[in-house]
Amino acid sequence: MSIVDNRKAFHDYFIEERFEAGIVLQGWEAKSIRAGRVQLKEAYVIVRNEEIFLFGSHISPLATASTHITPDPVRTRKLLLKSEEIKKLSAKVERSGYTLVPLNLHYQRGYIKCEIGLAKGKKQHDKRDTEKQRDTQREIQAVMKQNRR
Numbered sequence: 001m002s003i004v005d006n007r008k009a010f011h012d013y014f015i016e017e018r019f020e021a022g023i024v025l026q027g028w029e030a031k032s033i034r035a036g037r038v039q040l041k042e043a044y045v046i047v048r049n050e051e052i053f054l055f056g057s058h059i060s061p062l063a064t065a066s067t068h069i070t071p072d073p074v075r076t077r078k079l080l081l082k083s084e085e086i087k088k089l090s091a092k093v094e095r096s097g098y099t100l101v102p103l104n105l106h107y108q109r110g111y112i113k114c115e116i117g118l119a120k121g122k123k124q125h126d127k128r129d130t131e132k133q134r135d136t137q138r139e140i141q142a143v144m145k146q147n148r149r
Contacts, residue, residue, distance in 0.1 A: 003033060003105040003112070006040040011127065013101055013119035019089070021052065022080035023105075023114045028071055032059050033112055038105060045079065045100035045116050047090040052079040054102060054114065079114055092118055 009015070025033070032038065043057040054077045061071035081089075092098045103115045122130070 001107045003036065003107065004038050004040055005104045006043065006102055008041055009101045009103055009117065009119065011122075011130075013099065013117070013121055014126075015101075015103070015117040015119050016098065017118040018103065019081060019085060019116050019118070020108070021114050021116055023054065023112060024078040024080065025112065026069075026071075028061055028069065029059050029077075030112060032062050033105065035062060037062065040102050040105065043102045045102055047086065047093055047100070050083070050086055050090070052081055052086055052089070052100070052116075053077065054079055057102065079116070089118060 037060040039058040039060075044055055046053055046055060056074060057077065058073050060073055089100060093100060097120070099119050099121065101117050101119050103117045105112060105114055107113070
């Protein structure tokens with residue numbers, strides 16, 4: 001069950017592989033995410049010292065959930081992956097020119113998980129081609145729907 005999707009990632013990147021990572025959260029962050037007060041639009045993932053971190057994700061604090069602490073909405077959050085996956089990702093990012101982007105946050109068995117994608121950047125003409133393909137698919141679906149009637 002998806003909480004929030006990063007639609008901009010699919011517009012700006014070709015997603016090669018997907019990985020599901022746990023995310024280290026504070027209590028007020030979990031409550032805010034469950035209330036839907038999270039944004040991944042400008043977030044990105046970085047590998048540092050054989051650990052993976054989520055930068056730039058904005059989690060707005062709830063007024064009732066964070067009364068005794070001063071919350072930082074855009075703090076760096078650690079992502080949890082197996083060490084083999086981290087090594088694989090760091091090698092691809094360093095050598096092959098790939099980027100790690102968060103794709104969505106979702107629930108899995110009561111836990112909040114972050115799906116990250118190994119991505120390669122799109123050029124401007126690639127973005128235009130994607131838009132054209134999407135428009136033609138939409139037109140085809142509309143014609144098919146009319147023909148059924």
